[in-house]
Amino acid sequence: MRIQRILTTTAATLTCLATLSACEGDAGGGAVAGPAAPAASAPAAARDVDGLTGAQQYLRQYTSCEDLSAAPDDPRLPSTEFTGVGKWSVTERGVCSDRPERGDVILYVPSDMKEFQTRYKQRVMDRIAAGDGDYGLFSRVFVGKGFVATPTKTKTALALARSEMRILTCNPTAPVPEGYKREKALVEGCQLSDFVASADGSGSPNLQTPQEAPTGKPGQPAGGSLGLPRAGSVAELKKLVTPAVDCSQFSTDPETVAIESIDYTPVVDGDPLSWGVTGRGLCGAPAGAQRAHNLNWLDVVGDMKALQTKAKAAQLADLKDDGELRRTASRLLVGENVAVETNSPDIRSQLYQKQFLYLNCLPGFSAPAGYRLERAKVEGCVLTNYEPEHPVR
Incomplete structure (x- = not known):
């Protein structure tokens, strides 16, 4: 479009x-x-x-x-x-x-x-x-x-x-x-x-961005990273993502954090520890008198490879039906030892500016010049700030 x-x-x-x-x-x-x-x-x-x-x-x-x-x-x-x-x-x-x-x-x-x-x-x-x-x-x-x-x-x-x-x-x-x-x-x-930014990557070159190089593995970019955010606790992560994520209503209560709604589906399903998540919080209004809104999950990750492995399996299962992710399904944006689960394109756009990257496991995915594209912890996935369905405007 x-x-x-x-x-x-x-x-x-x-x-x-x-x-x-x-x-x-x-x-x-x-x-x-x-x-x-x-x-x-x-x-x-x-x-x-x-x-x-x-x-x-x-x-x-x-x-x-x-x-x-x-x-x-x-x-x-x-x-x-x-x-x-x-x-x-x-x-x-x-x-x-x-x-x-x-x-x-x-x-x-x-x-x-x-x-x-x-x-x-x-x-x-x-x-x-x-x-x-x-x-x-x-x-x-x-x-x-x-x-x-x-x-x-x-x-x-x-x-x-x-x-x-x-x-x-x-x-x-x-x-x-x-x-x-x-x-x-x-x-x-x-x-x-004097930097000309462009949504399609045709503007001024970003010399900080690692360039993709042949690796013999389709979809896998060259090594190197501009750096990813990290936090020492859920409280520190909450502070890091504010104001991109509205955490005016916040909980770390396990029962509350486990809530999902018809409009908001988290990535992590079941026991967080089995996903490699050691700390978890929920930003937003889970329900009550009104319908749940603005749900976003914050994760402190002890085993990033485990998280990405299970997230890849969930993503591929979602894609299997019609080749598209459900609009209510959250995307996983990761840092060095943290992650955010959100289905809001606007929030993801702001988190990309904070150096979070989206775990994309779509077969054959590539990103235009000017966007970040880095190795994930799991084979067949990449970390990127480019979403074909929601390109930066």
């Missing part, structure tokens, strides 16, 4: 940049670009530009920007407006086309870049609070002094990442791998970088 999102980015360096904006677009494929080299002298983006025309001239140094138009009814403008003239201090808005990539670039000229960034951050926080935890992870808000550019195609974004513009991200879980610039935005809680 083709997923469209409003992608947002801003860049404001302490010495040269100060602006931001966003537009709705889709990630396009293409070659990747590495981190931009630092400028040897005052960057072009540090100089004021003359409105939309000046912004176009700057962009043309790095990418195509043709047929500039400021018409409010231009069909190239996003159908769901991110912001426009008279909002967020924007005095001009326009659009130009990157014809080689069959995409467009939305341009904004704000009079107050801090105001623009403040408004953008509030938008991100509001969307996250409304349940869209991934909003803003793949920002395309490129900021230069006096203007903002928001390309709709990933290849255009990669070209602009080589400029002195920077991408604004305000989602607190947005990653910036080692090797890329990290700079302060004009508002607290946001950052500027």
